[in-house]
Amino acid sequence: MEQEMRPLGAQILHMLKARGVDVIFGIPGVHNVEMYRGIEEAGITHVLARHEQGAGFMADGYARATGRPGVAYVITGPGLCNIMTPLGQAYSDSVSVLTLSSCLDETVGHRGQLHQMRDQRAAAAAVCDWSEEARDAQTAYGLIDRAFTEFKCKRARPKHIQVPIGVLGGMASAAPKRKDVSESSYGCSGADHIAREVAYQLENSQKPVFIFGGGLVTLKDDGSVPPNEVYVRDIVRRTGAAAFMTYAGRGLLAADDPLSFGTYLGRPESKRILQESDLVIAIGTELSECDLWRDELGNGGRLVRVDIDPEVLVDRHRADIAVQADGLEFLLAMLQDIPGVTAVAKWDEDEIAATKNRFRAETDAERPGIIEVCDALAEVMPEEAMIFSDMTQFAYVANEVWQMPWSGYWHHPSGFGTLGYALPASIGGAMGRRGKPTVCIAGDYGFQYTVQELGTAVEMKLPIPILLWDNHKLKEIEDCMVESQIAPNAVTALNPDFCKLAQSYGCLAVKPNSFSELQSALT
The missing domain is CATH 3.40.50.970 (Thiamin diphosphate (ThDP)-binding fold, Pyr/PP domains)
Structure with a gap:
């Protein structure tokens, strides 16, 4: 025909x-x-x-x-x-x-x-x-x-x-019928052998550290917990290794995992911790400037890199063992050669807890008053909520201190670092997750880059709570100028009445005056 x-x-x-x-x-x-x-x-x-x-x-x-x-x-x-x-x-x-x-x-x-x-x-x-x-x-x-x-x-x-x-x-004429392409294994020849070798090194190392990145995150459109967290948490339990997560890998480890240093890899002191380690295994992460906020990782022992992108494997960090492979596949291959019992922790768990408390205090000192707001919101945030944040001080603090129940549920414009991301991205996320909670977090300046997309959100009848962090200025830039001994300039702009602006688009809008009012408004 x-x-x-x-x-x-x-x-x-x-x-x-x-x-x-x-x-x-x-x-x-x-x-x-x-x-x-x-x-x-x-x-x-x-x-x-x-x-x-x-x-x-x-x-x-x-x-x-x-x-x-x-x-x-x-x-x-x-x-x-x-x-x-x-x-x-x-x-x-x-x-x-x-x-x-x-x-x-x-x-x-x-x-x-x-x-x-x-x-x-x-x-x-x-x-x-x-x-x-x-x-x-x-x-x-x-x-x-x-x-x-x-x-x-x-x-x-x-x-x-x-x-x-x-x-x-x-x-x-019509396009040809789709030919299914099997998802390829990214592993090079011999990757399983290398996984066994790395598992052996793990067993014989004194203070191993994992760094888990966004390459280990798998998104599910049905709201179910991806299996990746199970394997990531299992390998930490079975090796006694400590671990960091990058911002993109947040949620791969549980908030109460005693061997997790959390998402504090960008803290200067993390370099000291990595120098103490005799084996660092980084899986699914570029170890970029936006992961580390310094030029070098600072590891004192051997470095193993696992990534699907060969360009990452030959970057400035110069791994001792570089493996082009899918991170989860490589992790599973390692688990096959690691005893299935809980290992004795190779790091002092009390020291890890004290270090995380110190990191949290540093974060609060740098940008005062935000942690309390994060804690109040996290307390009532639905566990299945997916959050999209913008380039704003609130998100910079939250990236470190807000613990997520699983991975792939907080999205931030890392790397390119574009203002105006959160609102339209949350609209796209809500369109893909109809009936599931989606949240937007933006700052007052960046919000105005794409504020007109409020019309799209209302038009599509999307129930998105938009949390607007309004400090009436480009506060991060002002702080940077002050730190650089530059008189603050061009960091204050005339803001609209955001509540009235939102209402003009047909949105509901409130301005809470207390943590309890904020929690009630979000709920």
Whole structure:
């Protein structure tokens, strides 16, 4: 039977639906209207952002919340430029975001066209894993399947595909049926042998330390606890090793684990602890500046690195043993060679507890008054709540002191560090977790980068508590200026009445005057 012919834009929508896409975030324009032809027929929900930056962050939040790729639609030129900041954030934090855009049919001989750029594809390539142009239907289908395959089998990174306006409107046959690609093992040949060797070193080390990163986090869209925590907590129990978690790995260890140093890896004293260790095993972490807040890890003994990205394995930290492998698979391989009984702790548990208390006090001294608010909120926060935070002092403190019941439920724009992330990302997360609690935490300045997305949240009827930390200024920057002996300048801006602003969008808004009122409002 002859395949039904449709304009390519419509065929792409049906292809995306067949690949599991049920939500697209974006903004239609004159150049990409063909991308919207038959979107209802394809069975896809479109979420109308108020700005392409919001659409990108929504796709990011959706991907983090569900473990499935987030998809965004934008127009030629300024639409793509506006989404490049979210794409940079997704690249930095290893998030699966696919952006599809229109592009001009010809740019060399015809200047002065609407939305024209010198090289749109190359611009997106600066913040994406790759950026390619499809000048026919089969190339478009191939690139989409390539993106989805790589999302499944490689380190997550954003991708960009652009299709000329004329090609989008041209008639095309349907995309080929999906061919299932088995999720590959990232391990190199001999990885199991190396796992046995590392397990042996663990057994014979005096003071081993694990560093668990976001590469060990698996998201579940049904709200169930991922199994990764079980294995991570088990290997600590069975080896007697101490452990740190990166911010992205928060929740992999239980808050009351006596051998956990928590997420205090960025504390200067953590270097002293790692110098005492004769074996450090870092799994699924870049050990980046935003993990350590110093130039070097500071380990005194051997360093083992396990990561799916070979680039990480040859960075400045220079591991003694570097293994390209999926972190969880490698951890499971080690567990096979480790006795299944609780080991004698190789670190003083009382000393670990005292050290964490000292770290907590340092955090409170640096940014006074925030810990008490964190504690009050954490006390009544639903255990299944997923939290999206912005670049704000409140989140910087919470990243260290707020203990999560499991991993993958607090998302922060690390690395690229973009303001305005939390609100649209929480919208994307809420779209992917309908019926489950989703929370946004933002500062007064960053909130205003994407405040217009309140309209999207109300339009989609999303019950998102937005916790706004309003200190009436860019307090972190002011503190930095003072520390650098620079007279504070350009750190105070006129704020609106945020409650009235929220109400104008149709939101409920309250300004609690006590911890109990704050807890009641959140509940």
